[in-house]
Amino acid sequence: MKGLQIVVLGSIVPDPLQTLEPIVGPTGPALKNEMMLPAVLDPWAGHALYEAANLAKKVEGKVFLVALGPKAKLQQVMMNVAQKVPFEIVVLDGPAGGFTDAVETAKALAAGVEKIPGLDKSRLLIFGGWQSASRGTGAVLQMVGEMLGITDQFQGVDEIKMSEDGSFSVLERIEGGSYQQSTCQGAPAVLGWATGNLPEPPNNPQVGMANMRLIMPALQKAAPAPLGGEGLRFQSVEVPSQRRETRIVKNASVDDIAREIADWIRA
Amino acid sequence: MKVLFLAHTEDGGSLGKAACEALGAAKGLGGDLTVGLYGAEVQAGADGIAACGAAKFLGVAGAEFATARYGSDAAACEAIAKAAGADVIVMPATSRASRVAAGVGLRLGAAVDTRLTGLAVEGGKVVATRWFYRQRMVGKIERDAQPWLVTVDTGCFEAVSAPGTASVEMLAVSATSRTTITGIKSPAADAQTIRPEAKLLLVAGAGWGKSQAGGVKRLDEASQLILGLLGATQCSLGSSKSLVDQSGEGGALPFLTHMHQVGQTGSTPRHQKGLATCCHGEEPHVVGWRFINERRAINLDASCGWAQGKADVLYVADAFAVVNKVVELLK
Numbered sequence: 001m002k003g004l005q006i007v008v009l010g011s012i013v014p015d016p017l018q019t020l021e022p023i024v025g026p027t028g029p030a031l032k033n034e035m036m037l038p039a040v041l042d043p044w045a046g047h048a049l050y051e052a053a054n055l056a057k058k059v060e061g062k063v064f065l066v067a068l069g070p071k072a073k074l075q076q077v078m079m080n081v082a083q084k085v086p087f088e089i090v091v092l093d094g095p096a097g098g099f100t101d102a103v104e105t106a107k108a109l110a111a112g113v114e115k116i117p118g119l120d121k122s123r124l125l126i127f128g129g130w131q132s133a134s135r136g137t138g139a140v141l142q143m144v145g146e147m148l149g150i151t152d153q154f155q156g157v158d159e160i161k162m163s164e165d166g167s168f169s170v171l172e173r174i175e176g177g178s179y180q181q182s183t184c185q186g187a188p189a190v191l192g193w194a195t196g197n198l199p200e201p202p203n204n205p206q207v208g209m210a211n212m213r214l215i216m217p218a219l220q221k222a223a224p225a226p227l228g229g230e231g232l233r234f235q236s237v238e239v240p241s242q243r244r245e246t247r248i249v250k251n252a253s254v255d256d257i258a259r260e261i262a263d264w265i266r267a
Numbered sequence: 268m269k270v271l272f273l274a275h276t277e278d279g280g281s282l283g284k285a286a287c288e289a290l291g292a293a294k295g296l297g298g299d300l301t302v303g304l305y306g307a308e309v310q311a312g313a314d315g316i317a318a319c320g321a322a323k324f325l326g327v328a329g330a331e332f333a334t335a336r337y338g339s340d341a342a343a344c345e346a347i348a349k350a351a352g353a354d355v356i357v358m359p360a361t362s363r364a365s366r367v368a369a370g371v372g373l374r375l376g377a378a379v380d381t382r383l384t385g386l387a388v389e390g391g392k393v394v395a396t397r398w399f400y401r402q403r404m405v406g407k408i409e410r411d412a413q414p415w416l417v418t419v420d421t422g423c424f425e426a427v428s429a430p431g432t433a434s435v436e437m438l439a440v441s442a443t444s445r446t447t448i449t450g451i452k453s454p455a456a457d458a459q460t461i462r463p464e465a466k467l468l469l470v471a472g473a474g475w476g477k478s479q480a481g482g483v484k485r486l487d488e489a490s491q492l493i494l495g496l497l498g499a500t501q502c503s504l505g506s507s508k509s510l511v512d513q514s515g516e517g518g519a520l521p522f523l524t525h526m527h528q529v530g531q532t533g534s535t536p537r538h539q540k541g542l543a544t545c546c547h548g549e550e551p552h553v554v555g556w557r558f559i560n561e562r563r564a565i566n567l568d569a570s571c572g573w574a575q576g577k578a579d580v581l582y583v584a585d586a587f588a589v590v591n592k593v594v595e596l597l598k
Binding site: 013014016017019020022029043044098099101102103106133134135136137138139140142143145146147151152153154155156158169171172173174175176177178179180181182183184185186194195197199230231232233234235236237238239240243244245246247248249250251252254255257258259260261262264265266 | 365381579592
């Protein structure tokens with residue numbers, strides 16, 4: 001099928017190398033110095049974006065990224081992401097943290113998808129991560145699909161293969177390291193990506209320049225998307241005590257270490 | 268409070284372990300319990316928990332509900348949930364249930380929280396425990412909204428076994444879908460994956476693929492040692508992202524894929540013991556070890572992440588030599 005519209009839903013998360021500490025903010029829990037923490041595109045959203053771009057190239061399709069997050073942080077992250085693959089962006093200016101509500105997030109994202117000019121649901125594939133590095137509910141994509149009336153949904157996807165007639169086959173992760181194989185008659189569909197099979201594309205400054213011509217205006221006219229967290233109350237959020245008393249074994253012979261490990265494994 | 272335990276059956280119509288644990292979570296809430304089951308067959312599953320104290324058993328069964336397909340599973344769950352009229356709906360966090368839980372919640376106008384590790388009534392209110400930011404912090408939440416649909420993680424609740432004979436009220440649900448499940452692609456019997464039933468998790472880190480003393484990579488030897496230890500212990504195999512990425516580019520161990528990845532962008536397995544080898548123990552990796560009880564690591568760097576309170580024992584040694592000897596001892 002030619003001319004697919006692939007909409008990727010994704011946002012930003014704190015750089016995984018950062019230390020995260022919860023605090024109580026005016027509207028509930030938040031991260032300490034959240035706006036100062038360096039951010040990256042959520043890893044699963046990144047996989048979805050790269051798979052979307054790869055598929056779009058094959059089917060002469062177009063990729064849109066609908067991103068919900070603080071627009072100043074989104075702008076920083078997009079300076080890098082924009083150099084990876086071509087896409088257009090719809091920016092929703094709101095919180096991107098882990099303490100938001102999945103239903104509210106889904107409503108904002110579904111409204112963002114509906115705003116895409118020339119949206120044709122018969123050619124629509126919704127991509128996103130099946131998890132995230134923030135809240136990690138795996139819920140938002142399903143809800144957005146329901147809101148858009150899409151009931152062909154797949155989660156934990158590592159592969160999609162399109163046929164000439166617009167149908168496609170999908171591999172979804174299930175338990176025990178296995179995949180469930182499915183075929184679908186065609187768009188519209190929702191695909192929550194696991195890691196996929198593609199490496200992160202190298203930076204391409206020309207792609208970056210072309211993308212940024214569209215990203216900067218989209219950031220400027222970002223629609224506000226406040227998420228109130230109605231009816232959701234946090235009793236507590238804390239970093240669990242996890243420090244162990246590590247015994248460091250130095251200068252021991254290989255034989256002694258191996259014997260100790262073997263005994264521990266057998267025990 | 269009305270509580271609905273909602274789960275799919277496995278092949279043969281019985282309930283899986285994760286579902287029995289979710290029933291334990293639902294029972295723990297102490298309300299009026301209804302059981303809802305869907306799948307190709309449900310009677311065997313209902314009989315397996317007939318004496319669990321549920322006031323009612325609801326079921327949706329048929330060939331179209333045999334496989335994990337969003338359209339049919341969501342229709343079945345929606346019908347059962349509407350018939351039950353529950354305040355709290357508890358589902359297991361299996362791949363099949365997780366695929367539809369949030370969509371069903373939306374159809375019901377429910378609040379949805381997934382992958383809970385705790386669910387209890389405290390002070391007359393239902394309080395859920397779940398992790399945020401990839402197991403970096405844990406929170407307790409309450410909801411005003413009803414119904415409240417939750418999925419609960421495996422290994423967190425006592426599984427219920429209460430056999431008997433259940434009378435199941437079958438609901439008629441029609442399900443059409445443009446999706447067809449064509450099969451299951453399983454790893455080869457001798458393939459090494461993360462296997463939840465194993466006692467030990469062996470994690471291979473990036474060091475196995477790096478140049479060793481003399482500036483030479485010893486990839487063949489690394490493969491033999493890792494596979495040898497797997498063969499000797501029947502343990503589960505995980506990897507750090509950096510080694511998986513090397514493998515994907517053809518530069519390291521060919522039997523590693525993203526399915527082995529443990530950590531920030533991988534899985535968070537639950538094993539009694541974990542042994543990290545040639546892995547530096549940085550936070551993005553170690554968040555995947557949150558539910559590993561006993562942790563040991565082998566690394567040449569005495570100040571690596573494992574030494575910073577993340578492992579019980581750090582052996583400062585050459586993993587090639589140590590693993591070779593361990594395999595000999597365990598054979």
